[in-house]
Amino acid sequence: MEAGIVGLPNVGKSTLFNALTAAGIASENFPFCTIEPNIGVVEVPDDRLKTINQYMPTEKIIPAGLKLVDIAGIVKGASEGEGLGNKFLSNIRDVDALIHVVRCFENDDVIHVEGKVDPLRDVETIDTELMLADLQTVEASKDRAAKKARAGDAEAKRRMAILEKCFETLDQGKPIRKLEFSDPEDRKLLSGYRFLTAKTVLYLANVSDDDPEGEGPHVKKLREQAESEGGLVIPVCAAIEAELREMDEGDRQEMLESLGLKEPALNVVARAAYKTLGYHSYFTAGPKEIRAWTIPIGAKAPQAAGVIHTDFERAFIRVEVYSVSDLEEFKSEKEIRTAGRLRVEGKEYVMHDGDVCHFLANP
Numbered sequence: 001m002e003a004g005i006v007g008l009p010n011v012g013k014s015t016l017f018n019a020l021t022a023a024g025i026a027s028e029n030f031p032f033c034t035i036e037p038n039i040g041v042v043e044v045p046d047d048r049l050k051t052i053n054q055y056m057p058t059e060k061i062i063p064a065g066l067k068l069v070d071i072a073g074i075v076k077g078a079s080e081g082e083g084l085g086n087k088f089l090s091n092i093r094d095v096d097a098l099i100h101v102v103r104c105f106e107n108d109d110v111i112h113v114e115g116k117v118d119p120l121r122d123v124e125t126i127d128t129e130l131m132l133a134d135l136q137t138v139e140a141s142k143d144r145a146a147k148k149a150r151a152g153d154a155e156a157k158r159r160m161a162i163l164e165k166c167f168e169t170l171d172q173g174k175p176i177r178k179l180e181f182s183d184p185e186d187r188k189l190l191s192g193y194r195f196l197t198a199k200t201v202l203y204l205a206n207v208s209d210d211d212p213e214g215e216g217p218h219v220k221k222l223r224e225q226a227e228s229e230g231g232l233v234i235p236v237c238a239a240i241e242a243e244l245r246e247m248d249e250g251d252r253q254e255m256l257e258s259l260g261l262k263e264p265a266l267n268v269v270a271r272a273a274y275k276t277l278g279y280h281s282y283f284t285a286g287p288k289e290i291r292a293w294t295i296p297i298g299a300k301a302p303q304a305a306g307v308i309h310t311d312f313e314r315a316f317i318r319v320e321v322y323s324v325s326d327l328e329e330f331k332s333e334k335e336i337r338t339a340g341r342l343r344v345e346g347k348e349y350v351m352h353d354g355d356v357c358h359f360l361a362n363p
């Protein structure tokens with residue numbers, strides 16, 4: 001699972017990326033500090049891993065990971081090559097979702113490329129650039145599909161129809177994610193284009209350190225707008241998170257308490273990203289490792305096996321499943337089995353969040 005961080009220059013993307021990933025990359029008070037994309041992995045905190053470990057000693061615990069790509073700031077005209085242009089938009093083509101960092105903190109010392117803090121205008125600027133970039137992709141792809149369609153290619157005709165709908169949607173100033181195709185074949189062709197505005201967006205409101213919960217007017221406006229479209233806004237103070245990251249556990253707890261926060265925003269962000277993106281986890285557990293794996297909600301058992309190893313999907317035979325609460329009740333896998341609570345499921349089994357699994361596959 002991968003998410004790309006987008007936003008205007010100098011809004012706090014790299015600060016946030018650092019706080020989340022502890023990567024220690026450059027974040028400075030000047031626009032376009034970042035040029036080449038930075039890649040890091042955030043561990044998705046999950047208390048159930050510890051619960052499993054209470055009943056099962058193991059050598060290591062491996063949480064699920066969310067891969068983050070921090071790119072250069074996007075400015076008006078980026079899709080036409082302005083700023084650092086189209087090149088870095090291509091750095092986020094392949095991610096599954098976007099984390100859109102929006103500046104909501106007032107601070108005269110930190111340059112705003114448009115001169116003034118205005119979250120709704122900033123969101124619109126970025127959205128417009130992403131839509132324009134997609135429009136270019138649509139036009140180039142339409143030309144290609146048209147040529148093939150004229151040569152009698154049936155799939156190309158289908159592509160033409162999809163691209164036409166994408167064009168209309170973008171032309172009305174709407175993102176491609178608003179488009180719905182009922183036919184799974186259409187959906188598959190559409191997703192192959194990796195359109196930027198087809199990706200799910202999670203908004204991170206970068207707030208000032210005197211308003212860590214984002215109760216000020218900037219966040220309020222952003223939230224109203226995002227929620228009216230089914231989006232989610234999470235307030236984070238990137239500056240605080242960066243400090244928290246540097247501290248040891250004791251100091252961190254003290255600082256969190258003094259700010260009235262329950263946990264670092266990283267935990268909240270990781271969980272929200274999971275949820276907005278439609279993912280959940282299952283576990284594998286044994287004496288070597290206890291590990292969380294990420295799967296799309298609705299994934300069936302073979303697809304889940306395929307996350308461990310691509311060959312497992314094809315070679316899947318069956319899966320033995322129990323839940324973390326079964327483990328809490330019966331204290332060991334052996335007792336779960338004896339009590340007849342270990343379930344054996346086949347190819348059509350739809351995975352549940354928190355399933356603990358043993359996959360059986362053809363060698």
Ligand SMILES: Nc1ncnc2c1ncn2[C@@H]1O[C@H](COP(=O)(O)OP(=O)(O)OP(=O)(O)O)[C@@H](O)[C@H]1O
Binds near residue numbers: 015016074
């Ligand atoms: N919540 C905040 N409050 C105050 N200052 C902040 C906050 N978040 C970030 N900053 C400051 O804003 C400046 C820009 O941050 P950063 O380099 O992370 O931005 P960026 O979005 O990655 O920029 P670029 O697009 O140029 O790479 C830094 O000086 C950083 O310390």
Ligand SMILES: [Mg+2]
Binds near residue numbers: 013026071073
């Ligand atoms: Mg940066």
